[in-house]
Amino acid sequence: MRVTVSRKAHFNAAHRLYRKDWSMEKNQEVFGKCNNPNFHGHNYELIVSVTGEVDKETGYVIDTKILSDLIKEHIEEAFDHKNLNEDVPEFKDLNPTAEHIAYIIWNKLRVLIASDKELEITLYETPRNFVTYKGN
Numbered sequence: 001m002r003v004t005v006s007r008k009a010h011f012n013a014a015h016r017l018y019r020k021d022w023s024m025e026k027n028q029e030v031f032g033k034c035n036n037p038n039f040h041g042h043n044y045e046l047i048v049s050v051t052g053e054v055d056k057e058t059g060y061v062i063d064t065k066i067l068s069d070l071i072k073e074h075i076e077e078a079f080d081h082k083n084l085n086e087d088v089p090e091f092k093d094l095n096p097t098a099e100h101i102a103y104i105i106w107n108k109l110r111v112l113i114a115s116d117k118e119l120e121i122t123l124y125e126t127p128r129n130f131v132t133y134k135g136n
């Protein structure tokens, strides 16, 4: 029996959407108010979902306490109350869009969760804007 187990988390972070190799005018045209050079913040809501076989002995796909600890240590510690452009090395040369943040989170967690389980990341940048990434 395959089941999906999900854990919610959140972090607050600042960012600016822009490309260093574009002019201010081009960045403004493409990214608008998200290109504010003084940055802006979001209350990101994160859902991490793990799908796999239910263990016959424990009844678990993954212990939610273990999943929660992994998210705290590897995602919240790295992103919470940070300026993503300036403080987080993964975004030094990668525009911190919701798509890219979800991709980075997936890659950070993928290596920590058993390879026979599927991993899916849903990231809400605002209550109405969210992305989903499950690899590939």
Ligand SMILES: Nc1nc2c(c(=O)[nH]1)N=C([C@H](O)[C@H](O)COP(=O)(O)OP(=O)(O)OP(=O)(O)O)CN2
Binding pocket: 017, 034, 096, 097, 098, 099, 125, 126, 127, 128, 129
């Ligand atoms: N595909 C993407 N589009 C946009 C992203 C993104 O990461 N991926 N990011 C932004 C801005 O950073 C920001 O999220 C937009 O904020 P805002 O326009 O305020 O969004 P809201 O939905 O909260 O506001 P509305 O009032 O509903 O317009 C832009 N695009």
